Amino acid sequence: MWDVLRQDDNGNQVRVARHQTRVSALAQVLTFESGVPHKQMYWVDGPDEPQLATxxxxxxxxxxxxxxxxxxxxxxxxxxxxxxxxxxxxxxxxxxxxxxxxxxxxxxxxxxxxxxxxxxxxxxxxxxxxxxxxxxxxxxxxxxxxxxxxxxxxxxxxxxxxxxxxxxxxxxxxxxxxxxxxxxxxxxxxxxxxxxxxxxxxxxxxxxxxxxxxxxxxxxxxxxxxxxxxxxxxxxxxxxx
Known part of the structure:
Protein backbone atom coordinates (compact mmCIF):
# COMPACT_ATOMS: atom_id res chain seq x y z
CA MET A 1 0.00 0.00 0.00
CA TRP A 2 1.09 3.57 -0.69
CA ASP A 3 -0.09 6.62 1.22
CA VAL A 4 -0.32 10.18 -0.05
CA LEU A 5 0.69 12.47 2.82
CA ARG A 6 0.25 16.21 3.21
CA GLN A 7 2.05 18.68 5.44
CA ASP A 8 0.25 21.95 6.08
CA ASP A 9 1.64 25.40 6.83
CA ASN A 10 1.96 24.54 10.53
CA GLY A 11 3.96 21.37 9.96
CA ASN A 12 1.06 19.03 10.68
CA GLN A 13 1.08 15.82 8.64
CA VAL A 14 -2.02 13.95 7.58
CA ARG A 15 -2.74 11.02 5.30
CA VAL A 16 -4.82 12.20 2.36
CA ALA A 17 -5.41 8.86 0.63
CA ARG A 18 -4.23 5.26 0.44
CA HIS A 19 -3.54 3.60 -2.91
CA GLN A 20 -3.15 0.06 -4.15
CA THR A 21 -0.36 1.05 -6.56
CA ARG A 22 2.62 3.37 -6.42
CA VAL A 23 1.78 4.91 -9.80
CA SER A 24 -1.72 5.95 -8.75
CA ALA A 25 -0.33 7.52 -5.58
CA LEU A 26 2.29 9.45 -7.55
CA ALA A 27 -0.43 10.54 -9.98
CA GLN A 28 -2.52 11.98 -7.17
CA VAL A 29 0.47 13.99 -5.94
CA LEU A 30 1.00 15.36 -9.46
CA THR A 31 -2.66 16.34 -9.62
CA PHE A 32 -2.43 18.19 -6.31
CA GLU A 33 0.85 19.90 -7.18
CA SER A 34 -0.42 21.14 -10.55
CA GLY A 35 -3.67 22.54 -9.19
CA VAL A 36 -4.35 25.79 -7.37
CA PRO A 37 -1.07 27.23 -5.99
CA HIS A 38 -0.57 26.37 -2.33
CA LYS A 39 2.08 26.16 0.38
CA GLN A 40 1.33 22.60 1.40
CA MET A 41 3.62 19.66 0.65
CA TYR A 42 2.50 16.32 -0.77
CA TRP A 43 4.50 13.12 -1.08
CA VAL A 44 4.12 9.35 -1.35
CA ASP A 45 5.00 7.06 1.53
CA GLY A 46 5.39 3.35 0.85
CA PRO A 47 7.70 0.72 -0.67
CA ASP A 48 10.27 2.05 -3.15
CA GLU A 49 10.10 -0.96 -5.48
CA PRO A 50 9.05 0.25 -8.94
CA GLN A 51 5.71 -0.78 -10.35
CA LEU A 52 6.79 -0.11 -13.94
CA ALA A 53 10.20 -1.74 -13.95
CA THR A 54 10.48 -2.63 -17.65
Whole structure:
Protein backbone atom coordinates (compact mmCIF):
# COMPACT_ATOMS: atom_id res chain seq x y z
CA MET A 1 0.00 0.00 0.00
CA TRP A 2 1.09 3.57 -0.69
CA ASP A 3 -0.09 6.62 1.22
CA VAL A 4 -0.32 10.18 -0.05
CA LEU A 5 0.69 12.47 2.82
CA ARG A 6 0.25 16.21 3.21
CA GLN A 7 2.05 18.68 5.44
CA ASP A 8 0.25 21.95 6.08
CA ASP A 9 1.64 25.40 6.83
CA ASN A 10 1.96 24.54 10.53
CA GLY A 11 3.96 21.37 9.96
CA ASN A 12 1.06 19.03 10.68
CA GLN A 13 1.08 15.82 8.64
CA VAL A 14 -2.02 13.95 7.58
CA ARG A 15 -2.74 11.02 5.30
CA VAL A 16 -4.82 12.20 2.36
CA ALA A 17 -5.41 8.86 0.63
CA ARG A 18 -4.23 5.26 0.44
CA HIS A 19 -3.54 3.60 -2.91
CA GLN A 20 -3.15 0.06 -4.15
CA THR A 21 -0.36 1.05 -6.56
CA ARG A 22 2.62 3.37 -6.42
CA VAL A 23 1.78 4.91 -9.80
CA SER A 24 -1.72 5.95 -8.75
CA ALA A 25 -0.33 7.52 -5.58
CA LEU A 26 2.29 9.45 -7.55
CA ALA A 27 -0.43 10.54 -9.98
CA GLN A 28 -2.52 11.98 -7.17
CA VAL A 29 0.47 13.99 -5.94
CA LEU A 30 1.00 15.36 -9.46
CA THR A 31 -2.66 16.34 -9.62
CA PHE A 32 -2.43 18.19 -6.31
CA GLU A 33 0.85 19.90 -7.18
CA SER A 34 -0.42 21.14 -10.55
CA GLY A 35 -3.67 22.54 -9.19
CA VAL A 36 -4.35 25.79 -7.37
CA PRO A 37 -1.07 27.23 -5.99
CA HIS A 38 -0.57 26.37 -2.33
CA LYS A 39 2.08 26.16 0.38
CA GLN A 40 1.33 22.60 1.40
CA MET A 41 3.62 19.66 0.65
CA TYR A 42 2.50 16.32 -0.77
CA TRP A 43 4.50 13.12 -1.08
CA VAL A 44 4.12 9.35 -1.35
CA ASP A 45 5.00 7.06 1.53
CA GLY A 46 5.39 3.35 0.85
CA PRO A 47 7.70 0.72 -0.67
CA ASP A 48 10.27 2.05 -3.15
CA GLU A 49 10.10 -0.96 -5.48
CA PRO A 50 9.05 0.25 -8.94
CA GLN A 51 5.71 -0.78 -10.35
CA LEU A 52 6.79 -0.11 -13.94
CA ALA A 53 10.20 -1.74 -13.95
CA THR A 54 10.48 -2.63 -17.65
CA UNK A 55 9.58 -1.24 -21.04
CA UNK A 56 6.90 -3.92 -21.21
CA UNK A 57 5.32 -2.62 -18.00
CA UNK A 58 5.30 0.94 -19.29
CA UNK A 59 3.95 -0.10 -22.68
CA UNK A 60 0.97 -1.92 -21.16
CA UNK A 61 0.30 0.97 -18.80
CA UNK A 62 0.16 3.61 -21.55
CA UNK A 63 -1.74 1.25 -23.84
CA UNK A 64 -4.45 0.93 -21.21
CA UNK A 65 -4.60 4.70 -20.62
CA UNK A 66 -4.95 5.36 -24.34
CA UNK A 67 -7.71 2.82 -24.80
CA UNK A 68 -9.60 4.14 -21.77
CA UNK A 69 -9.25 7.71 -23.04
CA UNK A 70 -10.62 6.74 -26.44
CA UNK A 71 -13.51 4.86 -24.84
CA UNK A 72 -14.28 7.95 -22.77
CA UNK A 73 -14.30 10.08 -25.97
CA UNK A 74 -11.27 12.15 -25.01
CA UNK A 75 -9.79 14.13 -27.87
CA UNK A 76 -6.04 14.02 -28.29
CA UNK A 77 -5.90 17.78 -27.80
CA UNK A 78 -7.71 17.51 -24.46
CA UNK A 79 -5.36 14.77 -23.26
CA UNK A 80 -2.26 16.73 -24.25
CA UNK A 81 -3.56 19.92 -22.64
CA UNK A 82 -4.13 17.98 -19.43
CA UNK A 83 -0.64 16.50 -19.78
CA UNK A 84 0.77 20.02 -20.06
CA UNK A 85 -1.07 21.05 -16.90
CA UNK A 86 0.07 18.17 -14.69
CA UNK A 87 3.57 18.23 -16.17
CA UNK A 88 4.06 21.80 -15.01
CA UNK A 89 4.83 20.59 -11.49
CA UNK A 90 7.89 18.67 -12.76
CA UNK A 91 9.86 21.63 -14.10
CA UNK A 92 12.61 21.17 -11.51
CA UNK A 93 13.15 17.49 -12.28
CA UNK A 94 16.17 16.45 -14.37
CA UNK A 95 14.46 13.24 -15.44
CA UNK A 96 11.72 10.85 -14.35
CA UNK A 97 11.71 7.27 -13.20
CA UNK A 98 9.35 5.00 -15.11
CA UNK A 99 6.73 5.09 -12.35
CA UNK A 100 6.70 8.89 -12.61
CA UNK A 101 6.24 8.67 -16.38
CA UNK A 102 3.28 6.35 -15.87
CA UNK A 103 1.92 8.64 -13.15
CA UNK A 104 2.23 11.67 -15.43
CA UNK A 105 -0.06 10.12 -18.02
CA UNK A 106 -2.37 8.65 -15.38
CA UNK A 107 -2.80 12.09 -13.83
CA UNK A 108 -3.38 13.66 -17.26
CA UNK A 109 -6.13 11.17 -18.09
CA UNK A 110 -7.81 11.82 -14.74
CA UNK A 111 -7.67 15.63 -14.70
CA UNK A 112 -9.91 18.13 -16.50
CA UNK A 113 -7.95 19.75 -19.34
CA UNK A 114 -7.40 23.50 -19.36
CA UNK A 115 -8.83 25.40 -22.33
CA UNK A 116 -6.68 26.09 -25.36
CA UNK A 117 -4.79 29.37 -25.06
CA UNK A 118 -4.76 31.17 -28.45
CA UNK A 119 -1.40 32.69 -27.53
CA UNK A 120 0.16 29.25 -27.97
CA UNK A 121 -0.44 29.40 -31.73
CA UNK A 122 1.72 32.49 -32.24
CA UNK A 123 4.27 31.73 -29.52
CA UNK A 124 7.89 31.00 -30.43
CA UNK A 125 8.18 27.34 -29.47
CA UNK A 126 11.39 26.64 -31.35
CA UNK A 127 14.30 24.86 -29.69
CA UNK A 128 17.89 26.08 -29.67
CA UNK A 129 19.13 22.48 -29.54
CA UNK A 130 18.01 19.10 -28.28
CA UNK A 131 15.19 19.11 -25.69
CA UNK A 132 17.15 18.45 -22.51
CA UNK A 133 14.89 20.17 -19.94
CA UNK A 134 11.28 20.17 -18.83
CA UNK A 135 10.77 23.57 -20.46
CA UNK A 136 12.05 22.12 -23.76
CA UNK A 137 9.66 19.16 -23.39
CA UNK A 138 6.88 21.66 -22.77
CA UNK A 139 7.68 23.43 -26.05
CA UNK A 140 7.38 20.12 -27.90
CA UNK A 141 4.05 19.46 -26.20
CA UNK A 142 2.66 22.95 -26.85
CA UNK A 143 3.75 22.69 -30.49
CA UNK A 144 1.59 19.59 -30.84
CA UNK A 145 -1.34 21.22 -29.06
CA UNK A 146 -1.11 24.24 -31.38
CA UNK A 147 -1.01 21.96 -34.44
CA UNK A 148 -4.10 20.09 -33.29
CA UNK A 149 -5.95 23.37 -32.85
CA UNK A 150 -5.03 24.30 -36.43
CA UNK A 151 -6.53 21.02 -37.62
CA UNK A 152 -9.89 22.09 -36.14
CA UNK A 153 -10.27 24.75 -38.84
CA UNK A 154 -8.21 22.97 -41.51
CA UNK A 155 -9.10 19.25 -41.48
CA UNK A 156 -6.28 16.77 -41.98
CA UNK A 157 -5.62 15.59 -45.53
CA UNK A 158 -3.71 12.34 -45.41
CA UNK A 159 -1.26 11.28 -48.08
CA UNK A 160 0.14 7.78 -47.50
CA UNK A 161 -1.13 7.97 -43.92
CA UNK A 162 0.55 11.29 -43.13
CA UNK A 163 -1.14 14.71 -42.91
CA UNK A 164 0.79 17.99 -43.17
CA UNK A 165 0.25 20.38 -40.27
CA UNK A 166 -1.61 23.49 -41.51
CA UNK A 167 0.41 26.08 -39.55
CA UNK A 168 -1.37 29.09 -41.07
CA UNK A 169 0.06 32.57 -41.43
CA UNK A 170 0.77 34.05 -38.02
CA UNK A 171 1.83 30.75 -36.48
CA UNK A 172 4.96 30.93 -34.39
CA UNK A 173 7.96 28.62 -34.90
CA UNK A 174 7.33 25.14 -33.48
CA UNK A 175 9.54 22.42 -32.09
CA UNK A 176 7.99 19.46 -33.90
CA UNK A 177 7.87 18.12 -37.48
CA UNK A 178 5.08 19.64 -39.58
CA UNK A 179 3.40 16.32 -40.30
CA UNK A 180 1.05 14.05 -38.37
CA UNK A 181 0.01 10.43 -38.43
CA UNK A 182 -1.83 9.74 -35.14
CA UNK A 183 -4.82 11.79 -34.04
CA UNK A 184 -6.56 9.83 -31.29
CA UNK A 185 -5.28 9.13 -27.75
CA UNK A 186 -5.04 5.36 -28.15
CA UNK A 187 -2.96 5.45 -31.34
CA UNK A 188 -0.85 8.33 -30.07
CA UNK A 189 0.08 6.69 -26.76
CA UNK A 190 0.66 3.24 -28.26
CA UNK A 191 2.94 4.65 -30.94
CA UNK A 192 4.64 6.93 -28.42
CA UNK A 193 5.74 4.13 -26.12
CA UNK A 194 6.35 1.55 -28.86
CA UNK A 195 8.54 3.93 -30.83
CA UNK A 196 10.51 5.15 -27.83
CA UNK A 197 10.81 2.17 -25.51
CA UNK A 198 9.40 -0.87 -27.31
CA UNK A 199 7.73 -3.34 -24.98
CA UNK A 200 4.99 -4.37 -27.42
CA UNK A 201 3.73 -7.82 -28.30
CA UNK A 202 1.41 -8.71 -31.19
CA UNK A 203 -0.83 -10.47 -28.67
CA UNK A 204 -1.74 -7.01 -27.32
CA UNK A 205 -3.75 -6.43 -30.49
CA UNK A 206 -2.33 -3.02 -31.40
CA UNK A 207 0.78 -3.70 -33.47
CA UNK A 208 1.19 -5.81 -36.61
CA UNK A 209 4.77 -6.86 -37.36
CA UNK A 210 6.23 -6.48 -40.80
CA UNK A 211 6.61 -9.59 -42.95
CA UNK A 212 9.26 -11.75 -41.37
CA UNK A 213 9.65 -9.35 -38.45
CA UNK A 214 9.56 -10.21 -34.75
CA UNK A 215 6.26 -10.76 -32.98
CA UNK A 216 7.43 -8.82 -29.92
CA UNK A 217 10.10 -6.33 -28.96
CA UNK A 218 12.80 -7.28 -26.44
CA UNK A 219 11.97 -6.61 -22.81
CA UNK A 220 14.44 -4.50 -20.85
CA UNK A 221 14.64 -2.72 -17.53
CA UNK A 222 14.09 1.02 -17.43
CA UNK A 223 16.19 3.48 -15.49
CA UNK A 224 15.72 7.21 -15.21
CA UNK A 225 14.08 8.67 -18.31
CA UNK A 226 15.63 12.03 -19.33
CA UNK A 227 13.60 14.85 -20.86
CA UNK A 228 15.26 14.18 -24.20
CA UNK A 229 13.65 10.74 -24.25
CA UNK A 230 10.37 12.10 -22.92
CA UNK A 231 10.33 14.59 -25.80
CA UNK A 232 11.00 11.76 -28.22
CA UNK A 233 8.02 9.98 -26.66
CA UNK A 234 5.78 12.86 -27.75
CA UNK A 235 7.17 12.98 -31.28
CA UNK A 236 6.78 9.22 -31.68
CA UNK A 237 3.18 9.62 -30.58
CA UNK A 238 2.71 12.09 -33.40
CA UNK A 239 4.50 10.20 -36.17
CA UNK A 240 5.43 6.61 -35.35
CA UNK A 241 3.54 3.91 -37.22
Missing amino acids: NRDLYLHLLRIGRDARAASWSLSALLRSLWKVGSSLRHEHGLEADQVGALFTAAAGSPPPPFDPAWSAKDLSLAGDPFTQSDWEKVLLSQIADLEDFVTTPARHVDGVAPAPRPEGSGPRATPARWRNFDPAAYLECAVAGTFGGWDVADGSRVPRDGGPSASPERELGEVPWLELSRLLVCGQLFA
